[in-house]
Amino acid sequence: MTDVSLDADQLDRYSRHVIMDGVGPEGQQRLLDASVLVVGAGGLGSPVIQYLAAAGVGTLGIVDDDVVERSNLQRQVVHGDADVGRSKVDSAREFVADLNPDVAVETDETRLTADNVGSFLAEYDLVVDASDNFSTRYLVNDACTLAGVPFCHGAILRFEGQVTTFAADDGGPCYRCLFPEAPEPGTVPDCATAGVLGVLPGTVGCIQATEAVKLLVGYGETLDGRMVFYDAAAMSFEEIPVDPRPDCPVCGDGGLESVHDVAYEATCRI
Numbered sequence: 001m002t003d004v005s006l007d008a009d010q011l012d013r014y015s016r017h018v019i020m021d022g023v024g025p026e027g028q029q030r031l032l033d034a035s036v037l038v039v040g041a042g043g044l045g046s047p048v049i050q051y052l053a054a055a056g057v058g059t060l061g062i063v064d065d066d067v068v069e070r071s072n073l074q075r076q077v078v079h080g081d082a083d084v085g086r087s088k089v090d091s092a093r094e095f096v097a098d099l100n101p102d103v104a105v106e107t108d109e110t111r112l113t114a115d116n117v118g119s120f121l122a123e124y125d126l127v128v129d130a131s132d133n134f135s136t137r138y139l140v141n142d143a144c145t146l147a148g149v150p151f152c153h154g155a156i157l158r159f160e161g162q163v164t165t166f167a168a169d170d171g172g173p174c175y176r177c178l179f180p181e182a183p184e185p186g187t188v189p190d191c192a193t194a195g196v197l198g199v200l201p202g203t204v205g206c207i208q209a210t211e212a213v214k215l216l217v218g219y220g221e222t223l224d225g226r227m228v229f230y231d232a233a234a235m236s237f238e239e240i241p242v243d244p245r246p247d248c249p250v251c252g253d254g255g256l257e258s259v260h261d262v263a264y265e266a267t268c269r270i
């Protein structure tokens, strides 16, 4: 059972949750008691931060080492024109403070690494991977899988996105069950070289935020075991099963024991 201690302002602010079957006062209290680490305050991170803050997730961690550039503003909607040149985590923290004083924001202007990821994971119930590069994506997968921390994955390029959830329950798959190794550096384009439709991370990030809220509240069916592919140009959603791979280099038999055994900056190879 969850001890509910919503005050009058909170009963008002979250009233549309409190009256809902599937959330209710207990579900809202679980959100307020929860802590979520958002890795990246960019295109995907913006809607994730917005909606998790609005939903009243009690502690939001935001880690990003970038500063806001004018070319970010086409999609990174927690930042404004006056934030160009400022650190993204400072800009994101101000956005949250303005939206919802219930949310404690812990920011770190750094890059997630094999050395610091363990201390982050120890403090959070759930991770949302809103990063934009393979080394961080594989690091989040490997570290969360080893530590048993659930995480929501999202990725975007041009008109297309992919999104799934790894619930970190026993026997579940991980990202390397689907993509065992990262592509060679330089073989896959990124948003800076190939472009990205500005509204695309809004859709994909909102699905990640939806998954996070459901996991925290404990209601509904998540994307654990399924990956959704979204094509904004065709306006189509397709889904594939994600099954555990017995020879997965992380969650399979004899798999990875420490993130220190992976060359993340070079190839993400174990």
Ligand SMILES: [Zn+2]
Residues within 6 Å of the ligand: 173, 174, 175, 176, 177, 178, 244, 245, 248, 249, 250, 251, 252
């Ligand atoms: Zn795996």
